Amino acid sequence: MSLLRILLLEDDRELRATLASALRVEGYELLCAASLAEARALLIHAEPADLILLDLGLPDGDGAELLAQLRHDKSTPVLIISAREQDAHKVQLLDAGADDYLVKPFSISELLARMRVALRHRGVHTRPAQTLYEQQGLRVDLAAHSVSLNGADIHLTPTEFKLLARLVRNAGQVLTHRTLLAEVWGPEFVEHTHYLRLYMGQLRAKLEATPADPQRLLTEPGVGYRLVEGGG
Incomplete structure (x- = not known):
């Protein structure tokens, strides 16, 4: 099951980083751009996005230009994120x-809900990702x-955390x-099972209490791995 890919076009560096971090926690893959030129390059050269978050006021033009281009040849869901609040402009x-x-x-929870609706209208059904696990x-x-x-903080490397997050x-x-x-x-590492x-x-x-006899991180022989379901 692959991650849904989001193209985030936002020129505010802090907001872009905040949104990208929150969306990655929710299980989305992010493509980030700060200008129309960067977004167009990603649309041409990167894997197709499942949804686009589009700011309007950009350093090299207006996001509405990209919307017109997208609607000419793509049906990818597009959510506008902008400080402009005039009703006529929204319409x-x-x-x-x-x-x-x-x-x-706007709140992250509202953004996520609107994204789920937009994806659902395209036949892509999603559910809120599990971000808290207790077992x-x-x-x-x-x-x-x-x-x-057991109440003690565990330090994980970035790769260890990323792997555990995917399982969670x-x-x-x-x-x-x-x-x-x-x-x-x-994707270039799919054959590197030793990693x-x-x-x-x-x-x-x-x-694990006994790493040689794992009770949480289970091996499915010849297939992959499974984290036992949480629930407190």
């Missing part, structure tokens, strides 16, 4: 093909980027070797 862009229009500032003393809070075991978001489900390798290391064995071993050493 104009919605009539031009935008799926929704959010006025800054027999293990607590993983993806939003807070924290992991604790799909707790109870088997994720294949190829899926984990592609989404943690990149996965090494890092799963490191996670088990930190999170």
